[in-house]
Amino acid sequence: MLKGLGPILKRELAGYFITPVAYVFIVIFLLLTGVFTFQLGGFFERGQADLRPFFDYHPWLYLFLIPAISMRLWAEERKGGTIELLMTLPISQGAAVVGKFLAAWIFAGIALALTFPLWITVNYLGKPDNGAIAAGYLGSFLMAGGFLAIGACVSAMTRSQVIAFVVSVVLCFGFLISGFPPVVDFFSGWAPRTVVDAIAGFSFMTHFQAISKGVIELRDLVFFASLIVVFMVATSVVIDLKKAQ
Amino acid sequence: MQATSSQAGRVEIRGLSKWFGPILAVDNVSFQVEQGEVLGFLGPNGAGKSTTMKMVTGFVGPSSGTAVVCGHDVTEEPLAAKEKIGYLPEGAPAYPDMTPEAFLNFIADVRGMKGEHRRKRIGEVVERVHIGGVLRQPIETLSKGFKRRVGLAQAILHDPRVLIMDEPTDGLDPNQKHEVRALIREMAPGKVIILSTHILEEVEAVCTRAVVIARGRIVADGTPEQLQARSRFHNAVRITFRGAGVTAADAGGELSKLAGVASVERRTEGVKDGSLCFMALPKRGHPIVAEVGQHARARGWQIDELHVETGRLDDVFREITANNSKA
Numbered sequence: 001m002l003k004g005l006g007p008i009l010k011r012e013l014a015g016y017f018i019t020p021v022a023y024v025f026i027v028i029f030l031l032l033t034g035v036f037t038f039q040l041g042g043f044f045e046r047g048q049a050d051l052r053p054f055f056d057y058h059p060w061l062y063l064f065l066i067p068a069i070s071m072r073l074w075a076e077e078r079k080g081g082t083i084e085l086l087m088t089l090p091i092s093q094g095a096a097v098v099g100k101f102l103a104a105w106i107f108a109g110i111a112l113a114l115t116f117p118l119w120i121t122v123n124y125l126g127k128p129d130n131g132a133i134a135a136g137y138l139g140s141f142l143m144a145g146g147f148l149a150i151g152a153c154v155s156a157m158t159r160s161q162v163i164a165f166v167v168s169v170v171l172c173f174g175f176l177i178s179g180f181p182p183v184v185d186f187f188s189g190w191a192p193r194t195v196v197d198a199i200a201g202f203s204f205m206t207h208f209q210a211i212s213k214g215v216i217e218l219r220d221l222v223f224f225a226s227l228i229v230v231f232m233v234a235t236s237v238v239i240d241l242k243k244a245q
Numbered sequence: 246m247q248a249t250s251s252q253a254g255r256v257e258i259r260g261l262s263k264w265f266g267p268i269l270a271v272d273n274v275s276f277q278v279e280q281g282e283v284l285g286f287l288g289p290n291g292a293g294k295s296t297t298m299k300m301v302t303g304f305v306g307p308s309s310g311t312a313v314v315c316g317h318d319v320t321e322e323p324l325a326a327k328e329k330i331g332y333l334p335e336g337a338p339a340y341p342d343m344t345p346e347a348f349l350n351f352i353a354d355v356r357g358m359k360g361e362h363r364r365k366r367i368g369e370v371v372e373r374v375h376i377g378g379v380l381r382q383p384i385e386t387l388s389k390g391f392k393r394r395v396g397l398a399q400a401i402l403h404d405p406r407v408l409i410m411d412e413p414t415d416g417l418d419p420n421q422k423h424e425v426r427a428l429i430r431e432m433a434p435g436k437v438i439i440l441s442t443h444i445l446e447e448v449e450a451v452c453t454r455a456v457v458i459a460r461g462r463i464v465a466d467g468t469p470e471q472l473q474a475r476s477r478f479h480n481a482v483r484i485t486f487r488g489a490g491v492t493a494a495d496a497g498g499e500l501s502k503l504a505g506v507a508s509v510e511r512r513t514e515g516v517k518d519g520s521l522c523f524m525a526l527p528k529r530g531h532p533i534v535a536e537v538g539q540h541a542r543a544r545g546w547q548i549d550e551l552h553v554e555t556g557r558l559d560d561v562f563r564e565i566t567a568n569n570s571k572a
Contacts, residue, residue, distance in 0.1 A: 003324060004355055006354070007351060007354035007355045008355075010351075010354065011340075011343075011351045011354075014347070015340070015342060015343075018342055018343070018347075019342050080338055080340075080341060081334060081335075081336055081338035082338045082339065082340055084299070084304050084334040084335075084338060085332075085334055085338050085339070085399070087303070087304050088302040088303055088304050088327060088330070088332045088334070089327060089352070089355045089356075090324045090325075090327040090328040090355065090356070091324075091355055092324065240306075243304070243305075
């Protein structure tokens with residue numbers, strides 16, 4: 001069913017590193033996590049040996065950085081016409097969709113893993129709950145996957161990377177804040193309770209914070225996993241509809 | 246069906262149609278191509294050539310009908326069909342960041358080529374399309390000719406049974422065109438080759454058969470010679486002579502009264518003073534050169550030139566595609 005996944009994954013992942021994109025992205029990601037953790041998060045001032053100030057800013061960082069990765073996934077293929085080449089090679093469409101997504105996710109994972117000096121720092125300074133930190137990394141990685149899946153789907157809809165970026169940011173923002181009081185209040189005035197709960201339940205923030213507190217619950221994992229699957233299926237449908245245009 | 250057709254290459258196109266919204270881009274197109282044939286797919290821009298090729302290669306799903314490639318129906322077994330096909334899409338798209346070397350290795354990965362065979366094939370195609378000198382340069386920095394050749398290398402890498410090329414020589418200089426055509430002729434015996442083009446000399450140069458499509462429909466299908474024969478200039482005779490005391494009107498009148506001649510047109514371009522030049526068009530393409538020559542000798546005209554036209558493909562092309570678009 002996923003014939004050709006290996007070569008696609010390999011090409012896509014190598015693609016990040018043959019251009020400056022990967023290095024620029026990683027440097028900016030590390031720089032910003034540093035700024036957020038130490039300046040805005042008050043890492044030292046808090047006097048606590050944990051990475052909460054680090055993880056707390058991840059949703060906002062991802063909001064702009066993840067669409068920057070995902071915007072090119074399909075838009076570039078359509079713009080350059082290579083989608084016609086790709087889709088006439090003996091690979092299944094599922095392999096192309098999954099391969100591109102996985103490569104982007106692995107790349108985001110590499111960037112995330114390169115924040116390990118923070119983890120060393122906090123272990124040097126005190127005795128943190130490394131279980132909670134591991135959970136934080138897991139939650140962050142899953143959230144990145146969710147954003148990427150949304151971004152990949154949007155990227156498949158357009159030939160323009162700029163449009164893909166902007167629309168992805170807006171859509172991701174929606175998913176991010178759907179559990180926040182202003183949003184919930186807006187709906188709770190008139191919508192049935194179940195609808196309000198459902199909207200609030202789509203909040204990346206709620207699920208991410210639940211995991212990053214160190215409580216890994218099945219429902220949070222299922223949320224991200226199913227969101228990724230749903231958007232990959234949607235990506236495939238969009239490609240079918242629009243590839244010839 | 247499977248047993249016989251898996252031996253030799255063969256492409257059967259069965260009633261392919263494609264609607265884009267309310268527009269019928271391809272209208273019930275059917276033809277078969279056998280191994281050894283080089284089929285030139287002709288038509289004005291927007292006639293449905295590319296769409297037909299996209300359906301045969303499995304990029305676009307047909308609205309109805311199907312194509313069977315070496316026994317594999319593209320709508321039912323797309324992967325098996327795609328394995329048999331080498332495809333050069335229009336504009337020879339390739340990943341701009343990659344080098345030709347990395348690109349060909351990616352294609353080899355996808356095609357499941359391994360070990361010695363893989364190394365040998367990559368070496369062979371690189372040599373065949375002459376891209377050895379640019380193997381390590383990003384494709385985006387290459388000239389149009391090199392890009393086209395990288396695309397061609399990609400299409401023939403797995404030595405496909407069926408080779409489908411959308412405008413393979415578009416944008417190449419005359420030398421490169423010549424090379425690509427030589428390459429196509431060289432590969433032809435063992436393959437089914439379908440190429441689209443709007444360059445008619447290309448059809449004469451490499452194709453064993455031409456299919457002309459206009460407004461999504463096939464309007465002609467035959468060898469290039471058969472197509473030429475449909476020209477009103479096929480077997481026409483161009484005669485230039487100096488005749489003592491013959492006026493143009495008289496000579497034209499005499500020629501047009503000959504039994505095989507349908508009509509006579511006077512030509513003045515590039516004709517020396519004192520000479521007369523006529524183009525005699527035959528009835529239903531029958532040879533008339535003997536008749537015209539005899540008449541000229543009988544009348545004592547001094548013939549400078551007597552030339553039989555074969556008919557030009559672009560006349561035929563214009564005629565059949567223009568007629569069709571009026572309908």
